[in-house]
Amino acid sequence: MSAPLIPISGLALSDRAQMGQAAEKVGCSASSCGSSAGPADMDPATWAKVKDHPCYSEEAHHYFARMHVAVAPACNIQCNYCNRKYDCANESRPGVVSERLTPEQAARKVLAVAAQVPQLSVLGIAGPGDAAYDWRRTRETFDLVSSRLPDIKLCLSSNGLALPDHIDEIVAMNIDHVTITINAIDPEIGQQIYPWIFYDGKRRTGIEAATILRDRQLKSLEMLHERGVLVKVNSVLIPGINDDHLIEVNKAVKARGAFLHNIMPLISDPAHGTHFGLTGQRGPTAAELRKVQDACAGGANLMRHCRQCRADAVGLLGEDRGQDFTLDKLPETIEDTPEARAAYREWVAEERRDRATAAQFAEAATEPVETPTLFAVCTRGSGRINLHFGKATEFQIYEAGADGIRFVGHRRADNYCLGGHGDSERMDEVIRVLEGVPYILCAKIGEGPRARLAAAGIEAIDSLAQDYIETAVAAVLASRNACLGRSAESA
Ligand code: CLF
Ligand code: SF4
Numbered sequence: 001m002s003a004p005l006i007p008i009s010g011l012a013l014s015d016r017a018q019m020g021q022a023a024e025k026v027g028c029s030a031s032s033c034g035s036s037a038g039p040a041d042m043d044p045a046t047w048a049k050v051k052d053h054p055c056y057s058e059e060a061h062h063y064f065a066r067m068h069v070a071v072a073p074a075c076n077i078q079c080n081y082c083n084r085k086y087d088c089a090n091e092s093r094p095g096v097v098s099e100r101l102t103p104e105q106a107a108r109k110v111l112a113v114a115a116q117v118p119q120l121s122v123l124g125i126a127g128p129g130d131a132a133y134d135w136r137r138t139r140e141t142f143d144l145v146s147s148r149l150p151d152i153k154l155c156l157s158s159n160g161l162a163l164p165d166h167i168d169e170i171v172a173m174n175i176d177h178v179t180i181t182i183n184a185i186d187p188e189i190g191q192q193i194y195p196w197i198f199y200d201g202k203r204r205t206g207i208e209a210a211t212i213l214r215d216r217q218l219k220s221l222e223m224l225h226e227r228g229v230l231v232k233v234n235s236v237l238i239p240g241i242n243d244d245h246l247i248e249v250n251k252a253v254k255a256r257g258a259f260l261h262n263i264m265p266l267i268s269d270p271a272h273g274t275h276f277g278l279t280g281q282r283g284p285t286a287a288e289l290r291k292v293q294d295a296c297a298g299g300a301n302l303m304r305h306c307r308q309c310r311a312d313a314v315g316l317l318g319e320d321r322g323q324d325f326t327l328d329k330l331p332e333t334i335e336d337t338p339e340a341r342a343a344y345r346e347w348v349a350e351e352r353r354d355r356a357t358a359a360q361f362a363e364a365a366t367e368p369v370e371t372p373t374l375f376a377v378c379t380r381g382s383g384r385i386n387l388h389f390g391k392a393t394e395f396q397i398y399e400a401g402a403d404g405i406r407f408v409g410h411r412r413a414d415n416y417c418l419g420g421h422g423d424s425e426r427m428d429e430v431i432r433v434l435e436g437v438p439y440i441l442c443a444k445i446g447e448g449p450r451a452r453l454a455a456a457g458i459e460a461i462d463s464l465a466q467d468y469i470e471t472a473v474a475a476v477l478a479s480r481n482a483c484l485g486r487s488a489e490s491a
Helices: 016-026 044-050 103-116 135-148 163-172 206-226 246-255 286-295 338-364 423-433 447-455 469-490
Strands: 065-068 120-125 153-158 177-181 196-199 202-205 230-237 260-265 314-316 373-377 394-401 404-412 439-441 459-461
Touching: 044 230, 065 103, 103 120, 103 135, 120 135, 120 338, 135 153, 135 163, 163 177, 163 206, 177 206, 196 206, 202 206, 206 230, 206 246, 230 246, 230 286, 246 260, 246 286, 260 286, 286 404, 338 404, 338 469, 373 469, 394 469, 404 469, 423 447, 439 469, 447 459
Parallel strands: 065 120, 120 153, 153 177, 177 230, 230 260, 373 439, 439 459
Antiparallel strands: 065 314, 196 202, 373 394, 394 404
């Protein structure tokens, strides 16, 4: 690759004077700072494992892409939130795929994506069934890919029931990242989520099934942790069933060495044909999700940037280019371009240093923020404000508060720009989704939508285009404080 995807524009703020200049770019009408996650609290060996993994490092998700290949259709349990028959290219939730692949087809697809997407760093197998249960296909796929693309990390996601049978192979295959979905450690609660499991040649139900599953999940976690494999635990938050209980799950998995805990909202809709969807079990609100996540503070580290990907997702988290790489679209001849990925990673290393320095100065230059303030950011990656408001299908949410400027999640919305048709309804949706967020930072916005947002109490700022997110947030705060100071003097 000859040049970085996004030019380094020298916009990083390196001292307080530059911070002041950025604040001026905002203007006095702006009102509302943190830091992005980094390697500071990690030992070098762990950082080396996570620095290019978009799920295991919040910071890496700005730069690196993952792809899933749907090679593992068989599953050994039933979850009440799963129905793998459903197939829709617009549907984004685990278990959903457009085409199932053989290991050879999957390896070809990975080669094609790697040749065109230099951000690709991880190949995950996350179904559409269970990657550890459908082990022959999973193993064959990983073997084929690792022999041809040794720089791509391998990542495995499983319900945990079959995992203890494959620990030695996982270690021998250099799989550094395994996800286990654990929704309950109390079998009374577990039996409300899992109607049955298939184990040791027998279908089992009720407390027996939930107990066996729980024991195998925790055993997998302990065994993998002992062997140096990083384990992320996923839990689906199901209101009224395991919401309070997830705090106990968080403690239990931390005690057994989980690297991250990802608490995800249940996705439930009758149209999906799942047991929960058909029986009216609702998913949590954003506030309910955040409440449980916040209640787990101090326990296992929480992942807050999960996008609940499809089992055939391709691209940066938050984008899905899977439909660009269906089998019929793969080129006849595929040539690997490892030098492009190596050049991209070098560029990312430089960009990270620059961004970390800029963020430090931004933090140092920012007055303490008494009332936490949210910012919605339009970005296509690299930790910069580099996406037109009208092209954004999700907003990354940053909070400026007492402990700095930090990423706290994302909110999805269909993109506003429809060429005039249906724009108004979409704006209503964007305004609804951004409730409680007073600022949008974007690369560009038209006067019409700017005025609509302003009328709803949301200020859109596009004068900080291409800035790092943290420095831009700090600049807005500096501008707001300067305005408040001038108002106080003149009063
Ligand atoms: Fe895939 Fe999962 Fe590996 Fe990531 S996804 S197997 S750890 S490479 Fe990531 Fe997608 Fe969330 Fe999963 S955003 S659903 S946490
Ligand atoms: Fe579906 Fe995964 Fe549960 Fe199996 S473990 S039923 S594939 S969600």
